[in-house]
Amino acid sequence: MRRLAILTGILAMTAPLAMAQTSTWAIDPAHSEVDFSVRHMSVSNVHGRFGGVQGTITLNETDATKSTVSVTIDVNTLDTGVTARDTDVKSPNFFDVAKFPTATFASTSVTKNGVHLKVNGNLTLHGVTRPVELDVDGPSAPVPGMDHKPHSGYSATTTINRKDFGVGPNYGAAVVSDEIKLSIDLEVVKQ
Numbered sequence: 001m002r003r004l005a006i007l008t009g010i011l012a013m014t015a016p017l018a019m020a021q022t023s024t025w026a027i028d029p030a031h032s033e034v035d036f037s038v039r040h041m042s043v044s045n046v047h048g049r050f051g052g053v054q055g056t057i058t059l060n061e062t063d064a065t066k067s068t069v070s071v072t073i074d075v076n077t078l079d080t081g082v083t084a085r086d087t088d089v090k091s092p093n094f095f096d097v098a099k100f101p102t103a104t105f106a107s108t109s110v111t112k113n114g115v116h117l118k119v120n121g122n123l124t125l126h127g128v129t130r131p132v133e134l135d136v137d138g139p140s141a142p143v144p145g146m147d148h149k150p151h152s153g154y155s156a157t158t159t160i161n162r163k164d165f166g167v168g169p170n171y172g173a174a175v176v177s178d179e180i181k182l183s184i185d186l187e188v189v190k191q
Contacts, residue, residue, distance in 0.1 A: 024191045025057040025152065031187035034073055038162075039177035048080035048089075055105075057154075057188055058120065059139070069107040069119060076101055090134045094168045100126050119156070125165040134184070142190065150190040158182050 022072070032053040040046045052074025062067035075097045080086055090097045107121040118137040122129050138154030145151040161178050162168055167177055 008063065009137060016184070022058055022060050022066075023063045025059055025188035026191055027053055027055045027057070028151070028187045028189050029054050033185055035183040035185075037181040037183075041175055042177075044081060046085075048078060048086075050075065050077050050103075051079065052077035053186065057186075057189075064117060065110045065112060067107075067110050069105065069110075071101040071105040073105075074101065075103055093170070100164075105132070115162050123160070123165075125160075128165045130160075130164050132158055132160060138186075139188070145189065147189070152188050152190070154186045154188065156182075156184040156186075159185075 029052060034050040034053060035047065036049070037045045037047050052075050053071060053133050054074075055069070055071035056070045058068075075095050076090065076091055078086055078095065078097075080089065089095060092099075103123065103125040105121050106120050109120045111118045111120075112181050113135075115137075117138070119134040119136050121132060121134070123132040134156040135158065136154055136156040138156075139152040140154075142150035142152045159179050159181050161181050162176070
């Protein structure tokens with residue numbers, strides 16, 4: 001009985017240490033976005049952004065490879081700087097935002113690559129889920145924000161094939177390239 005009491009006491013003392021190893025960071029939508037670049041008619045690159053980015057990072061502070069990421073993007077926030085193009089890209093011709101208003105990313109693994117991270121996960125876009133690998137820089141050193149909470153940042157890049165997600169299937173690569181380059185910047189706030 002005494003051994004059980006000692007074991008229970010040890011477990012009770014180590015529980016706060018285990019909990020202190022992870023922290024939850026919420027994405028700050030006012031300071032986060034997903035930018036994209038796509039080749040148009042093999043002539044120029046068209047750039048745009050999605051500003052409605054929300055989600056959380058559960059950071060394992062002692063082992064980043066045990067961290068997780070969950071992100072939701074409001075596809076209605078798409079902005080290329082040209083209203084007529086935005087309307088077309090939001091239509092059923094491409095994203096069909098009326099039917100698919102959000103895109104999501106959920107991590108499946110995190111690995112270290114030197115000072116960088118590789119975050120693998122499932123991207124759901126236009127109702128289709130495919131695996132994606134992100135090359136990630138971060139987290140940056142936390143700094144206190146105006147809300148008196150620690151803020152940190154991440155930057156990530158990847159390239160996806162739009163046809164893998166059924167986006168713009170009626171447009172050939174000569175009009176709109178199949179490859180879309182994504183650049184992701186997140187500011188996160190410790191909760």
